[in-house]
Amino acid sequence: MKEYRLIGKRLPRIDARDKVKGRALYTDDISMPGMLYGLILRSPYAHAKIVKIDTSRALKLPGVKAVVTGEDTAKVKFGVISRSRKFIDEYPLAVDKVRFIGEEVAAVAATDPDAAMEALDLIEVEYQELPAVFDPEEAQKPGAPQIHEHAPGNISREHHMKKGDPDRAFKECDLVREDTFTTQSAIHAYMEPRAALASWDLTDKLMVYTSTQTPYYVQQHLGRTLGMNPDNIRIIKPFVGGGFGGKSDGLSAVEFSAALLSKHAGRPVKIVCSRDEEFTAARRKHPASITMKTGVKKDGTIVARQSRAILDGGAYCSLGPLTTVLMGTFQTLPFRFEHFQYDGYRIYTNKPPCGAMRGHGGPQVHFAQDAQLDMIAEELDLDPVEMALKNGLKTGDESAAGFKIVSSGFAECLRKVSEAADWQDKKRTEKNDPKKAYGIGLGCGGFPSGAGFYFNKTTSAHSSVIIKAGEGGGLSVLTGASDIGQGSDSVVCQIVAEVLGLPIEDIHITSADTEITPPDMGTYSSRVTVAAGNAALNAAKAAREALFKVVADKFEASPDDLLAEEQKIFVKGSPEIYTSFVDAVNLYQKKNQGSPLVVKGSYNSPDPLSPTYSFGAYICEVEVDLRTGELTVLRYTVGHDCGQPLNPMSVEGQIEGCISMGMGYAISEDLRFDGGQTLNPSFLGYAMPTANQMPKIEITHVVTDDPHGPFGAKETGEGSLDPVAPAIVNAVYNATGVRIKDLPITSGKILQGLKDKDR
Amino acid sequence: MEKELLELTVNGEVQEVAVKPNDTLLEVVRDNLGLIGTKEACGVGECGACTVLMEGRPVLSCLTLALDATEQEVTTIEGLSTGEDLDPIQESFIQYGAVQCGFCTPGMILTAKELLGRDKNPDEAEIREAISGNLCRCTGYAKIVEAVQAVK
Incomplete structure (x- = not known):
């Protein structure tokens, strides 16, 4: 691997200083003169007709400046996947009907939060309750309540794929296993609640500060639902306190209500969600039931896979139609098999809508896949690591869903972790302590580095970056790629600085402001490093080319013979012949009638699925108390191939964050329901991992030089999550002989499993 | 609710603020004093994002009434270091x-x-x-x- 000045270095984030000083502004930290405080009234019913809404009492309350309901809207539905009308199924404020507890029914704006709160109680909504359905199996039965007119049988989306002839292939297998796995309702639980601050100017232009992953989509969907040209809407993304997919729906009622209230009141309006709203009414991860059938040869070669998934979609589409597809395609990573069939059904229920959450369908199917392969390995008396090595996708392979692998370090990940964790010895640890048992398990993953398409119809490139040079030698970098805490601002600056030979401090980034920054799909599907990184790389190369041209003329040299390093542009081999970067910028302006140096770069995925894929192998070690079923996660040993890590410290941060989120998914996080009512809508009730519950983590970077990634980099933000939960599941089995097929793993399930085993 | 004037010592400065009896320390430092470095992520004492120091001890400012913070030295993140310096x-x-x-x-x-x-x-x-x-x-x-x- 080539050595770079900045690429591959453990650099601090460019925004870390502001964040540790408490100076970084998130949406709720921004206020405007005359600003009102908005709140949203939510449905107490899981399924009901709205008969009448009377807002007159609320409007009379001193301090209240506006109350809006669905009747005040253009009654235009939205849906982030707007290429198909079927997926546009949700009003930003309910019209005629509510379909889940927590659905947005009305909104108020008042001069202080207390008045807004009081006004919520004064809005009189007359509901006529309808029969509701909460279970996806029940919802498909004849006679079940119909949640949407357009979806008979409550099928929100079905997706079918077939490759080869799995039925015939199973007959030629030495072993075929079929198991059903189920997963629970989990939620992003980003630390910063969603918030939006909207204001209109007197020419009817709207400006919204919002905590979003996808400013461009918010602009488009706000335009659609408000009945205005999106170009008259300016979306500004300030600092965002995490998203993990929960802020990627293109629009939320928070943004819409703030905008509409502000229009009615003629004053800026800010809405900040409470944590209770975030746990009861925000998007969440799809609970799923996955029946997986896998056929293998005696030597462990995977031949065929057939699977069927039922996704509990909740009341609206959100990103769920895509989840339905991805739960099929993602199970073809990281292993190769020729015969494949998948049938996915996403079912509407009267619960909060499920959408994208980190891994987007991957964690569910990887749990199923890795647990089943572990069972198969045991039946065939094979080592799971050896079996994974035998089946892993290699560079040049194509997965059963058509993912073209242009670089794969999967085999090396497996070898490295197996050695680092002392897998061979540890998996033979004797189990003779009646009180506690040690176990070790493997989880594997592979993930696309970004989707190859927009969710709406557009002619925009997937990512674009504009660079504008200042005559002091600093560079303004404008990107619609949205840093939500993952560090994309730092990566974009690092790439530009590397190409132009500048210190990172000379790069000034704006991300994202739809009035200024070029369109970008946003932060989802683990796409930003590759897409925005490549756009930044292309823009930086364009800037370099423009500057090299004027400098080459000056030195009567060829632009090909120039280098940009240490804030200078010089002739290769003659470091004494140089011009400073700042002089080069001014020379450029002089040669161009004073016109500033402004360049742009764009990027589109060369493949409609994804440009490239990351890989990972995780080994987890656990200890189980055999008397109480208490599970302690001791250690993770991680091998990860994200191409060339641009900043290893940031890559590790993503992996470590995924381990805590994946561990929560495996052992504690579970939104419980009574009908449509979320029973544990709080951090305490939801129980995500705390610092003292985290295991030791050891990470090996398996470096591959990806042909598509900027400086050879691939994704790391989502794929790192997939192997976490199954590694624990397999370790628990190794420790106790209890096979968990239903997440999360609770002590109760372990104890029950131990009892059943003794019987 | 009636507001009353309160003297708070925040980051070494004595500040006079008008607060309601039910105003939390979190609301007062953020909304009255503009010290937005203190964050609200749950508002019910479950996440620690709103932690400030009172007499050097960490407290959850969302569960602390501003009235209870009088005659105590309150430190927010803005008070941990001065100017460009960092702790x-x-x-x-x-x-x-x-x-x-x-x-x-x-x-x-x-x-x-x-x-x-x-x-x-x-x-x-x-x-x-x-x-x-x-x-x-x-x-x-x-x-x-x-x-x-x-x-x-």
Whole structure:
């Protein structure tokens, strides 16, 4: 691997200083003169007709400046996947009907939060309750309540794929296993609640500060639902306190209500969600039931896979139609098999809508896949690591869903972790302590580095970056790629600085402001490093080319013979012949009638699925108390191939964050329901991992030089999550002989499993 | 509700603020004093994002009435260091990559500050225990623990 000045270095984030000083502004930290405080009234019913809404009492309350309901809207539905009308199924404020507890029914704006709160109680909504359905199996039965007119049988989306002839292939297998796995309702639980601050100017232009992953989509969907040209809407993304997919729906009622209230009141309006709203009414991860059938040869070669998934979609589409597809395609990573069939059904229920959450369908199917392969390995008396090595996708392979692998370090990940964790010895640890048992398990993953398409119809490139040079030698970098805490601002600056030979401090980034920054799909599907990184790389190369041209003329040299390093542009081999970067910028302006140096770069995925894929192998070690079923996660040993890590410290941060989120998914996080009512809508009730519950983590970077990634980099933000939960599941089995097929793993399930085993 | 005038000592400065009896310290530092570094992530004392120091002890400002903060020295993240200077903990958080989205960071740093004030060399388990009331969804805590350990 080539050595770079900045690429591959453990650099601090460019925004870390502001964040540790408490100076970084998130949406709720921004206020405007005359600003009102908005709140949203939510449905107490899981399924009901709205008969009448009377807002007159609320409007009379001193301090209240506006109350809006669905009747005040253009009654235009939205849906982030707007290429198909079927997926546009949700009003930003309910019209005629509510379909889940927590659905947005009305909104108020008042001069202080207390008045807004009081006004919520004064809005009189007359509901006529309808029969509701909460279970996806029940919802498909004849006679079940119909949640949407357009979806008979409550099928929100079905997706079918077939490759080869799995039925015939199973007959030629030495072993075929079929198991059903189920997963629970989990939620992003980003630390910063969603918030939006909207204001209109007197020419009817709207400006919204919002905590979003996808400013461009918010602009488009706000335009659609408000009945205005999106170009008259300016979306500004300030600092965002995490998203993990929960802020990627293109629009939320928070943004819409703030905008509409502000229009009615003629004053800026800010809405900040409470944590209770975030746990009861925000998007969440799809609970799923996955029946997986896998056929293998005696030597462990995977031949065929057939699977069927039922996704509990909740009341609206959100990103769920895509989840339905991805739960099929993602199970073809990281292993190769020729015969494949998948049938996915996403079912509407009267619960909060499920959408994208980190891994987007991957964690569910990887749990199923890795647990089943572990069972198969045991039946065939094979080592799971050896079996994974035998089946892993290699560079040049194509997965059963058509993912073209242009670089794969999967085999090396497996070898490295197996050695680092002392897998061979540890998996033979004797189990003779009646009180506690040690176990070790493997989880594997592979993930696309970004989707190859927009969710709406557009002619925009997937990512674009504009660079504008200042005559002091600093560079303004404008990107619609949205840093939500993952560090994309730092990566974009690092790439530009590397190409132009500048210190990172000379790069000034704006991300994202739809009035200024070029369109970008946003932060989802683990796409930003590759897409925005490549756009930044292309823009930086364009800037370099423009500057090299004027400098080459000056030195009567060829632009090909120039280098940009240490804030200078010089002739290769003659470091004494140089011009400073700042002089080069001014020379450029002089040669161009004073016109500033402004360049742009764009990027589109060369493949409609994804440009490239990351890989990972995780080994987890656990200890189980055999008397109480208490599970302690001791250690993770991680091998990860994200191409060339641009900043290893940031890559590790993503992996470590995924381990805590994946561990929560495996052992504690579970939104419980009574009908449509979320029973544990709080951090305490939801129980995500705390610092003292985290295991030791050891990470090996398996470096591959990806042909598509900027400086050879691939994704790391989502794929790192997939192997976490199954590694624990397999370790628990190794420790106790209890096979968990239903997440999360609770002590109760372990104890029950131990009892059943003794019987 | 009637407001009353209250003297608060925040980051070494005596400030006079008009507060309602039910105003929390969190609301007052953010809304009255403009110290937006203190974050609200749950409002019910479950996440630690709103942690400030009162007489050097970490408290959840969302569960503390402003009225109860009189005659006490309150330190918010803005008061941990002056001007461009950083506290060694802040510097360490930057250098060790302990900051991602940054929303838990101010509360986390103040909790660590108190720990390091009473124990110069805490071991890893002590650090993890001390910050276990501060939730972070981004980092998995690994780099935060490293950063606290590295402060000399």
